Amino acid sequence: MNYTRALGLGSALRRAVFAPKPLRNTQVLRSAVHRRTVQTQSLKPEDGTTILNTQRLARPSSPHFTIYQPQLTWIASIANRVTGVGLSVLLYGFSLAYLVAPSTFSSxxxxxxxxxLPEWVKIVEKTVLAAPFAFHSLNGLRHLAWDTGKFLSLKGAYRTGYAVLGATAISTVALVLW
Structure with missing residues (x-):
């Protein structure tokens, strides 16, 4: 038995390995059968709901995003969603209005x-329409670049973010003056 110590086999392992064959099978069976150490009890459905609600109240809530310093990446993400929804509402709203009253909304x-309209009102309206359109389009191209695996580093995300903002400003001015 000294060679088992040299191999680093513990006493329980030695007993299992070097026991006679009939004893080995009972030890294998004993380790294969799991004993339940947790007591269970039947609950009514409303008791389960009460326990679940108590657990939910005890969970820590995640911090709200207002405690973090604003970052270009999440501001651009929020702006992309807002401009997409706004442009969709305008498109569908005008389309439905045209369907309802085609003579009123004709070209x-x-x-x-x-x-x-006065000139300044035209410029304001064109700016209000051109800026979200330009930003959403250019930021969509940025996301397509990300889908190809480019500019995914933090430095690349910020560079493309500032590029989108600059290109949005330039294209908004170009669309308004056109």
């Missing part, structure tokens, strides 16, 4: 209405 009526 001729819209052009006549816009021609009668």
């Amino acid at each position: 001729v009526n819209i052009i006549e209405f816009a021609a009668g």
